[in-house]
Amino acid sequence: MSDQPPIVQFRAVNKRFGDGPLVLNRITLAVGEGEFVSLIGPSGCGKSTLLRLASALSPVTSGGLAVDGTAPEEAREHLAFVFQEATLLPWLTAAGNVELPLLLRGVAAAERRSRAMELLALVRLREAAARYPRQLSGGMKMRVSIARALAREPRILLLDEPFAALDEITRNHLNEELLDWREKTPFTALFVTHSVAEAVFLSNRIEVMAANPGRIHAGVPVDFPYPRAAALREQPEYFAKVAEVSRLLHAAEEDRPA
Amino acid sequence: MKRRDWAVWLSPVLSGVLFVALWYAVRAATGLQSWILPTPEEIFQAAWKEHGTLVRAAGGTAVGALGGFLAASLAGLAIALGLGGARWLRAGLYPWLLVLQMTPVIVLAPIIVLWAGPGLPGIVTVTFLISFFPIVVNTTQGLLSTDAHLVDLFRTYDATRLQELWRLRLPSAMPYFLAGLRIAATLAPIGAIFGEYLVGNASGGTGGLGFLVYVYNTQIKIPALFATGLISCLLGFIFVAAVSWLNWAVLHRWHDSFERHDR
Numbered sequence: 217m218s219d220q221p222p223i224v225q226f227r228a229v230n231k232r233f234g235d236g237p238l239v240l241n242r243i244t245l246a247v248g249e250g251e252f253v254s255l256i257g258p259s260g261c262g263k264s265t266l267l268r269l270a271s272a273l274s275p276v277t278s279g280g281l282a283v284d285g286t287a288p289e290e291a292r293e294h295l296a297f298v299f300q301e302a303t304l305l306p307w308l309t310a311a312g313n314v315e316l317p318l319l320l321r322g323v324a325a326a327e328r329r330s331r332a333m334e335l336l337a338l339v340r341l342r343e344a345a346a347r348y349p350r351q352l353s354g355g356m357k358m359r360v361s362i363a364r365a366l367a368r369e370p371r372i373l374l375l376d377e378p379f380a381a382l383d384e385i386t387r388n389h390l391n392e393e394l395l396d397w398r399e400k401t402p403f404t405a406l407f408v409t410h411s412v413a414e415a416v417f418l419s420n421r422i423e424v425m426a427a428n429p430g431r432i433h434a435g436v437p438v439d440f441p442y443p444r445a446a447a448l449r450e451q452p453e454y455f456a457k458v459a460e461v462s463r464l465l466h467a468a469e470e471d472r473p474a
Numbered sequence: 475m476k477r478r479d480w481a482v483w484l485s486p487v488l489s490g491v492l493f494v495a496l497w498y499a500v501r502a503a504t505g506l507q508s509w510i511l512p513t514p515e516e517i518f519q520a521a522w523k524e525h526g527t528l529v530r531a532a533g534g535t536a537v538g539a540l541g542g543f544l545a546a547s548l549a550g551l552a553i554a555l556g557l558g559g560a561r562w563l564r565a566g567l568y569p570w571l572l573v574l575q576m577t578p579v580i581v582l583a584p585i586i587v588l589w590a591g592p593g594l595p596g597i598v599t600v601t602f603l604i605s606f607f608p609i610v611v612n613t614t615q616g617l618l619s620t621d622a623h624l625v626d627l628f629r630t631y632d633a634t635r636l637q638e639l640w641r642l643r644l645p646s647a648m649p650y651f652l653a654g655l656r657i658a659a660t661l662a663p664i665g666a667i668f669g670e671y672l673v674g675n676a677s678g679g680t681g682g683l684g685f686l687v688y689v690y691n692t693q694i695k696i697p698a699l700f701a702t703g704l705i706s707c708l709l710g711f712i713f714v715a716a717v718s719w720l721n722w723a724v725l726h727r728w729h730d731s732f733e734r735h736d737r
Contacts, residue, residue: 271630297630303623307645307728320631320641348728368631 221285222246223372223404224270229279231265238429239265242279245423245432249371252398252405254415254422256461258469262430263408267374270406271297284371291372296365298375302357304349310360311336311345317368335363338397355386362394366401373403380410391417392446399443412465416457417448424461426468433468436461512697520697521704527686532705534682538594539666539713542601546658549602550609551651557610558617558647559639575607583672592673597682600669605661609654616650617643649729652721659713667706683709 224247231240240262247253255263268274269281272288283291296317304313314332323331336342339359349357358378365373379387391414398405409415415422419438426433438457440448448454494514500506501513508516521528553571557564579600590599620643628638670684683706690699726732 273626273629292630292632295630297627299623299627301623303621303627305624305642305645306730307648316641317631320628320633320637350728350730350733 220249223249223284224406225280225282226266226269227280227282229269229281230277231262231269231274232277240269241429241431243430243432247404247406249404250402251421252407252419254407254409254419255425256409256412256415256422256465257425257430257433258427258465259410260430261425261427261468263425264376265430267297267376267406267408270372271295271374273297294371296368296370296373298361298365298373298378300377300380302349302354302361304357304360304364306349309346309348310341310352310356313349313360314364314367316364331367332363335366336360338366338400339363339393354382355390358382358390359393362397366397366403369401370403373405375405375407377408377410379414387411387414388446388449392444394418395442395444412458412461413449416454416461417444422461424464424468426471428472433471434464436464509694509696512700516697517700517704520695521701524698524701528683528701528705531681531683531686531702532709535663535666535670535684535706536709536712538597538669538682539601539662539709541594541598542665542669543605543658543662543713545598545602546606546609546662547655550606550654550658551613553606553610554613554617554647554651555639555644557614558643564614571607571610574603579603579668580672587673596673597666597669597684600672601662601665604665604668605658608657608661609651612654612657613647613651616647619650620646648724649731652717652724655717656714656721659717660710663706663709663713 224245226243226245229240229243230238231243232238243266245253245266255266257263265274269276270283270288272292281288284294304310305316308316311329311332314335315328318328318331333342333345336345339362341356341359341363344352344356344360349360352360362378379390382390395418405418407415407418416438420442422436422438424433424436425431436457440453440457497514501511504511512520553567557567582603583600586596586599590596624642624646625638628642633641667682667684667687670682671687672684683702686702687699690696690702722732
């Protein structure tokens with residue numbers, strides 16, 4: 217992992233919107249191929265902005281940012297973004313939504329269809345293929361949204377608090393499944409969350425951020441081996457790691473720049 | 475059936491009965507002559523007596539209204555695509571659309587006769603002018619109201635502008651376009667009748683309900699005039715019903731306005 221160049225690399229990146237205050241201050245962060253890195257921090261620490269920079273939805277103000285060894289806008293082909301809301305097109309069925317990125321790439325109808333059905337089977341929604349988004353629960357919508365992202369066969373998956381609106385039970389299930397899907401269709405993940413427990417369960421590394429301006433406070437490795445099962449949440453090492461990250465998060469909130 | 479269900483059906487029936495009763499009461503109290511205020515009964519009698527003429531005229535009006543409505547739908551959508559697509563087009567075109575909309579059609583009528591000619595082309599033009607504006611305004615609003623998250627999604631897909639328009643903005647503007655069509659559907663028959671009244675008789679009469687208004691008025695056949703109004707309403711209802719059906723057909727599977735709530 218460490219021999220290869222990082223797939224996402226921030227070098228002293230600053231970001232401000234217009235003449236506004238600094239939103240991100242000297243962000244330096246490297247994500248290696250196959251890593252699962254979570255960004256956690258108080259509201260307004262710019263963690264979502266960081267994902268928008270990586271996906272070229274917003275330009276960096278200064279500093280260097282390389283995705284897949286090139287400029288972010290050149291790397292979009294290998295990248296997929298999962299937003300906080302499921303952002304499904306309401307006029308397309310679940311299958312239609314999963315097909316969408318393939319349709320935009322000009323993939324033939326039959327291939328689109330079979331690929332969408334495979335992915336819906338992966339997220340256990342094969343029976344819901346013909347349903348419209350308004351007929352799906354919040355958890356099901358998010359499954360479709362992730363299936364749609366996976367349809368792009370991304371090397372990098374950016375996830376912006378995808379499970380924040382879901383109840384804890386659904387969220388835990390989706391956390392386990394996300395790791396499972398990753399075993400089957402490997403991708404590098406950069407995951408933004410408010411939940412320490414979620415970050416510890418999913419990641420091999422957690423970057424704790426501080427706000428005003430947004431910056432990285434500390435990086436914490438999480439060494440539990442993959443594949444991880446639900447039982448991990450009952451282990452003392454897991455509790456210890458959650459406590460460690462919680463302490464760092466608390467310290468980050470106290471951390472005022474000079 | 476729950477109480478609320480039959481109340482919804484009974485309410486318009488009751489208000490209708492009340493309205494007719496009030497009509498008779500006013501007539502009885504004021505003692506107005508039937509050529510000033512005919513009773514509903516006299517209006518129905520006139521409608522029956524003139525039904526051949528009325529139906530033929532309504533058919534003629536329907537043709538003009540439909541022509542103008544279809545032209546307004548297509549042109550309205552096309553103009554909205556331009557306005558929604560580029561800010562410079564919006565800035566350049568919108569004031570002139572307003573000017574066109576603000577100019578009374580009655581002022582334009584002689585010019586329309588001069589340019590489009592009397593009869594059907596003139597009537598279609600008047601209908602078009604009266605009904606295209608709400609389609610343009612609504613559809614443009616719809617194109618501009620596309621969910622910002624979905625626009626971001628399309629940007630992460632590297633979608634072309636054409637893909638974004640065709641696959642995202644146009645479908646998400648559909649409910650707005652259909653709302654515009656609904657307004658236009660109420661205006662189109664009125665536009666056609668107005669057109670017939672203004673330009674239809676310039677050639678000595680091409681028929682239509684608007685021309686009947688002119689004829690019955692000069693002949694002081696006031697109950698028949700009321701009957702013409704009634705038929706115009708019916709024509710309007712048919713237009714609105716057709717668009718409501720279209721609205722249902724396009725939206726009922728996915729749009730929230732067709733969400734059934736269990737209570």
